Amino acid sequence: MPDRRGGGVASYPRRVKILLTGAAGFIGGHVSEALHASGHDVIGFDLRTGADVRDGTALEEPLGRVDAVVHQAAKVGLGVDVADLPGYASVNVYGTAVLLAAMARHGVARLVLASSMVVYGEGAYDCADHGRVRPGPRAATDLDRGSFEPRCPRCDAQVVSAVVDEYAPMDPRNAYATTKLAQEHLAANWARETGGTAVALRYHNVYGPRMPRDTPYAGVAAIFRSALEAGRAPRVFEDGGQRRDFVHVRDVARATVAALGGGKPGSLAAYNVASGEPHTVGEMAEALAEWRGGPAPVITGEYRLGDVRHVVASPERTRRELGFTAEIGFAEGMKEFATAPLG
Numbered sequence: 001m002p003d004r005r006g007g008g009v010a011s012y013p014r015r016v017k018i019l020l021t022g023a024a025g026f027i028g029g030h031v032s033e034a035l036h037a038s039g040h041d042v043i044g045f046d047l048r049t050g051a052d053v054r055d056g057t058a059l060e061e062p063l064g065r066v067d068a069v070v071h072q073a074a075k076v077g078l079g080v081d082v083a084d085l086p087g088y089a090s091v092n093v094y095g096t097a098v099l100l101a102a103m104a105r106h107g108v109a110r111l112v113l114a115s116s117m118v119v120y121g122e123g124a125y126d127c128a129d130h131g132r133v134r135p136g137p138r139a140a141t142d143l144d145r146g147s148f149e150p151r152c153p154r155c156d157a158q159v160v161s162a163v164v165d166e167y168a169p170m171d172p173r174n175a176y177a178t179t180k181l182a183q184e185h186l187a188a189n190w191a192r193e194t195g196g197t198a199v200a201l202r203y204h205n206v207y208g209p210r211m212p213r214d215t216p217y218a219g220v221a222a223i224f225r226s227a228l229e230a231g232r233a234p235r236v237f238e239d240g241g242q243r244r245d246f247v248h249v250r251d252v253a254r255a256t257v258a259a260l261g262g263g264k265p266g267s268l269a270a271y272n273v274a275s276g277e278p279h280t281v282g283e284m285a286e287a288l289a290e291w292r293g294g295p296a297p298v299i300t301g302e303y304r305l306g307d308v309r310h311v312v313a314s315p316e317r318t319r320r321e322l323g324f325t326a327e328i329g330f331a332e333g334m335k336e337f338a339t340a341p342l343g
């Protein structure tokens with residue numbers, strides 16, 4: 001669980017040596033650029049260049065040369081089915097455990113972990129009678145008849161979506177989410193036992209240049225962008241009214257650099273990394289289609305069982321303690337992303 005002690009705004013002026021796992025990935029590549037731009041030395045470590053975080057021996061040499069680790073290497077996305085479970089557990093859980101044990105051996109005492117807003121599950125909601133509530137998964141029978149909004153788990157009344165802060169209860173609903181939460185817990189164990197400082201960044205819906213193309217593991221922004229590139233209309237599920245916080249990858253990279261100065265020895269501190277400017281999936285599809293010059297999005301009414309309806313983040317703690325505020329607004333970011341190269 002995140003540490004509740006507040007702190008001043010982070011500063012990490014020292015030029016440090018950093019092991020960056022997942023350096024060749026979408027977010028990792030931007031983090032690498034931002035670290036360099038801030039004057040840090042970066043040692044990249046990535047499966048694409050033959051370095052596997054599950055291999056403790058391969059970690060020995062680089063960990064002997066660094067002051068901090070930024071851990072981005074992970075199996076991402078939603079997966080296809082339960083056959084994906086061992087892969088998620090192996091890369092995300094076992095890989096993080098191997099990395100933390102190796103960090104302890106080398107006395108590397110600072111970790112920034114790429115976590116995700118998926119650890120929250122369904123976002124926060126307020127019921128007129130019951131206050132803050134946490135709706136469970138939506139029923140297929142409701143979704144089938146086009147009733148997409150979650151309801152109060154106590155009285156079944158309509159609820160109003162609210163912002164999630166870092167103390168919201170955890171409710172991971174798929175393999176990826178479960179393994180991201182396990183990573184946070186392992187990092188907290190490591191911090192407690194070694195006196196190390198761990199910061200978990202709960203990235204919201206990251207988008208931007210070099211985002212991987214449409215795959216079963218891709219986020220919705222990449223799926224829409226790939227469709228438009230192929231001349232197809234973005235297919236918007238549900239009624240398009242589901243809200244997310246789309247945060248630009250260069251802002252995410254800046255937040256990640258700022259996190260090197262955050263946290264407290266002996267504990268894990270978690271932070272939302274979000275734009276603070278939520279939009280619906282329908283609005284995102286429209287913005288991309290407009291900047292790309294069509295075709296216009298189609299609202300299909302289809303749904304994916306297990307999708308959450310709204311996840312809207314509070315960026316407040318991150319602003320206060322890491323000094324991070326997103327700089328790239330929705331209109332500007334989507335305009336760039338509409339024609340930016342994909343990965």
Ligand code: UD1
Nearest residue numbers: 077078116118204205206217218219220223235236237242
């Ligand atoms: C996404 C990521 C998750 C990541 C999180 C935060 C995936 C699959 N999900 O979760 O790993 O941790 O952001 O960055 O990578 N939708 C459509 N049309 C489509 C596909 C999706 O309308 O073709 C809708 C979905 O129904 C959902 C919304 O878009 O309502 C978001 O979908 P998606 O980006 O896949 O998942 P998130 O739950 O936001």
